Structure formats: structure tokens, C-alpha cells
Amino acid sequence: MALPTLKALEECVDFRKTVEPFIPQLYALPAKLADVFAGREDIVKLYADTNPLISGFAISIFLGAVFLVAAEVNRNYSQVDRFWSLLPTLYIAHFDVWSRLAGVPSQRLDAALLFSTIWSIRLTFNYWRKGGYEIGSEDYRWEIIRKQVPKAVFHVFNWTFISFIQSILLYSLATPAYVLLLATQFEPDVSGVDILYVAVELGLIVTEYLADQQQWDFQAAKREYKASGKVPQGFTQAELDRGFIASGLWGYSRHPNFAAEQSIWFFFYQWSCFASKSLYSWLAVGPAFLIMLFQGSTWLTEIITAGKYPEYSKYQARVGTFVPTGISAYKTLGPQIIRTSELAKKQK
Template sequence: MALPALRALEDCADFAQAVKPFIPQLYALPAKLLDVFAGRETLLRLYTETNPLVSGFAASVAFGAVFLVVAEINRNYSQVDRCWSILPTLYIAHFDVWARLAGLPSQRIDLALLYSIVWSTRLTYNYWRKGGYGVGHEDYRWEIIRRQVPRSVFHVFNWTFISFIQSILLFLIAAPAYTLLLASTIEPNVTGADMVFLAIELGLILTEYLADHQQWVYQTAKKQYKDTGKVPQGFTKADLDRGFITSGLWSCSRHPNFAAEQSIWFFLYQWSCYATKTLYSWAAVGPSFLILLFQGSTWLTELITAGKYPEYREYQRAVGMFVPTWFSAYKAPAIVPKIIRTSELSKKLEQKQR
């Protein structure tokens, strides 16, 4: 059996019944793959007879090995970053395909896959337009970390966190879809609550899109100001000299896009809890680790930003990192700290005007 024989919805969220019995399949998988290569087994049969949680986890480990090799060969450690917006959707699609091949109801997973495809499309496009898929592009934070630690320590960091742990994380945040699959074997029909969760997910994706778009427009205007010394329409000189966006969604949250990203996967987990009538389950591991990861990466991002822009510390005091602390929008301080100007060309223009 590739799935447990469960009688109650609550059992679908029970690690001891839904996951633990299939762990031995993970250990046996390498030998069975050798049988496939030797022609003694078909890949389709192996796929359908292996628990989908086990095969999905095994795939994440295999991807981790690929990320490791490519990163070390190219000395570029953004390999996982390039696949971040794609792999969770592939894993949910994996659960969906497996359910269909097994002849099981897949309507709930279809809904999860629908929002995830929208999420992937939007995030992939945003990463592409920022140059993420350009040859040699690497997240600037990896370079900063490399400078701060010995080379051997960074290689260990790549072997563990960057390549393997992040790859497995991308599977774990999609793993609640497995719980939805199990719940569908007992209660196959889509309910109004499922549609509410879908609407929440799509609303969070819209929020993330608006936040990223607002930041893109600001950064584009700042670059134009830096190149030409002219303030683009819709902005003021003070806005661009500040160096970072404080308007729109960014006036209430320092990272509204990050807040939405974490919430998207947390609500998939909550969806699985609702479907199984449980308050919590083992599926919380993925979204919980994702939230912890964002705490660390955002702390590093803000440390760098605060070192570049004097007003940022005031912005940190006034605006919540993810959740708004006040309902009023951010207002620049009356006494602005000494500003590091965005454009040296603008200084020359001001001197000419004098």
C-alpha cells in the first residue's frame, strides 16, 4: 500500500499513521531505482507504488545534490534561488498527478495547485525582471557572508543549509498538500471552506504582487534619478534621496512582500488542518522553518540597508517588520539625518543653479 488505511479525518494528520509507516520506502528507494535502470522494474509502477510523500522528499534530496554540485562548480550559490518559485508548485503538482494515477479524488489538490501556479508565475516573473536568471547573477547576501567567514566554513554552510536544507524546505512547505490528499480519500467533495482558503491564498498573492510592484516602480525611479539627476513624475527629491521606499504597503510594513510570502505557505498548512479537523500537525514543520528563515534573512537585509541609509533606523522604529504596529502610514522625521544622496549628478545640477 502506498497510502495508509485511515478511517477518520483526524488520522490524516497523525504522523504515526500517515507518515511513519512509509519511512522504510525511503531507504528502499535507491535499490528500486537501480531495478528501473536495469529494466527489472518500470518507472511508472515504482512511482505509483511509492508513497507520494516519500518520493517527493527523495526528489528534494536529489535536487539538493544537483544544487550543491552546480554551486561548487560555478562558485555561484544562488542555484536554489533560481528554483525557489518553481519547486513548491512542482511538488503540489506531483501530489495531484499521483492522486489521479491512483484513481483518488483530487479536487482539493487541484485548488491548491491552481493558487500555486499563480504564485509561481508571479514570483518567477518578478525574479526574472530583476535579473535573477542572468548569467552569473547571485544574491548579494551570499557574497557578504563569504567575506565574513573562513572559506571552509562557507563550504560546509553550502553543503548543509544552502543546497540541501533549502531544497528540502521547498518540499516541506508544499507537504501539507499530502494531508489534503489523505483527507480527500475520506471527504472527497470541495466545500465552501476550501473556496475560502483558495480566496485567501489568491488575496495574499495579490498583496505580494502589489508590494513587489511598488518597490519595482520606486527602484526604477531611483535608478533614473541617479542616472539623469531628474526626479521622475510621482516622486519627490526627498523620496529618492532617502534611498528606500516608504509609501503604499511599505508605509505600514517594512516587508509586506515577505509577510505575504510566509502567510501563503502558513495558510496552506492551516488549510490542511481545517480539512483534517485538527489544530496542528507534523505539516507545520515546513512553514515554521520558513518563518524562521525569513527572520534571519530579513535581519541581514535590514542590517545592510541600515548601514547604507541614515533614515532607515527611524523607519525601523516607526514601522513593523512584517505586521503593522500602527494603522497610520509612516511619516518621515521632521529632522532628517544626514543623507547619503542617491545621485552625484543632482549635486552638480544644484551647484550650477546657484
């Protein structure tokens, strides 16, 4: 049996009933895959007979090994970054495909796959236009970290966090789909609340798109201004001289795109809580770890940015990192007026 036998909707998030009984399948999987390669086992049958949570986890471990080898061979540590926008959607598709093979209703999974596919298309496009898929491209922060720690320590960091932990994290973001799959045993139809969750997810994706587009337009204008000395239409010389964007959504949040990204996967987890009539579950591990990852990444990014732009510290003091701290947008502080008496004191 590839799925647990449950008696109540709330049991869909019971780790002891929905995960623990299938852990032995993970240990047996390598031998069964060897049988597949030897022609003694059918791959489709093995896939259908294996619990989808277990098979998805096994895929994430395998990909972690691939990322590790690719990173060490190429000395480029953005291997996971290139698949970041694709893997959560592929894992949700995995649960969707498995449900169809097993003859389990998949309407909720179809809805989850819809928003996730749109998320992937948008984020993949944004990563592509920034040059993320160019040969040799790498997140500039990995180079900074490499310079700050001993070589051996960084390799251990790659063997653990960069390659394997990040790969498993991307899988954990999709695991609420497992609860949606289990919940269809009790409530197979899509409800109005399910549609509301999809609408919220799409709204967050639009927010993330707007934030990234505003950042893209600003950086393009800044490059044009530096090259020609002319201020592009829609911008002022003051904001381009400032060096960083602080208008639009960025006038209320220092990282509106990051805020939307974290919210997308937190609300997906919340969707699984609603589907199982639970306040919380072990599936919170995925979005919680993502939030912690963004905390560390944002901290490093802001240290670098504050070192480049003098006004950034004032921006930090007045605008929240992710959540707005006020109803008014950030405005560049005007030049200070120095009285004649104060100037005389400074001259003395």
C-alpha cells in the first residue's frame, strides 16, 4: 500500500501515520532501482507502488549529489540556483502525476500545479534575463563567502548546505501537496476556499513580478544614466545618484520581492493546514527554513549594499526589511541647511 489508511481528515498531517510507515521504502529503493536497470522490475509499477512522499524525497537526495559533483567539478556554486525556480513545481507535478496513476482525485493538486507553474515561468524568466543561465554565471555572494572562510570549510559548506540541504529544502516547499493528496480521500472536490488560496498565491506572484520589474527598470535606467549622462524618462537624477531603488513597492519594503516569495510558500503550507483541518503540522519545516534562509541571505546582501551607498543606512532606518512599518513611502532626505553660526563653529 503506497498511501496510509486514514480514518479522519486531521490524520492527514499525522507524521506517525503518513510518513513513518513508509520510511523502509526509502531504504529499499536502491535495490529496487537496481532491479529496474536489470530488467527484473517495471519502472512505472515501482513508481506507483512507492509512497510519493518517499520517492520525491529520494529524488531530492539524488539531485543533491548531482549538484555537489557539478559544483566541485566546475568550481561554480550556483548549480542549485539554476533549478530553484523549477524544482518545487516539478515536485508538485510529481504528486499530481502519481495521484492520476493511483486513480486518486487530483483537482486540488491541479490547482496547486497551476499557481506553481505560473510562479516558475515568472521566476525562471527573471533569472534568465539577469544572466543566471549564462555559462560561468554565479551568485556574487558565494565568491564573497569563499573569501571569508578557509577553503576546507567552504567545501564542507557546499557538501552540506549548498548542494544537499538546499535541494531538500526545495522539495519540502512542495510537500504540502502530499497533504492535499491525502485529504482527497475525504474531500475530493475543490472548494471555494481552495480557489481563494489559489487567488492569494496568484496575487503574491503578481506582487513579486511588480517588485522585480521595478528593480529591473531602475537598474536599466541607472546603467543608461552612467553611460550617457542623461536621465531616462520616469526617473530623477537624485534617485539615480542615490544608487538603489526606493520607490514603488520598494518605498514601503526594502525587499518586497523576497517578502512575496516567502509568503507564497507559507500560504501553500497554510493551504495544507486548511485541507486537513489542522492549525499546524510538521510541514511547517519547509517554509520556516526558507524564511531563515532569506534572513541570512538578506543580511549579507544589505551589508554589501550599505557599504556601496551612503544613504542606504537612512533607508534601512525608515523602511522595513520585508513588512512595511508605516503608511507613507520612503522619500530621499533633502540637503541639510547649515546656519552661518554653525558653519563658523565648524571652521574654528
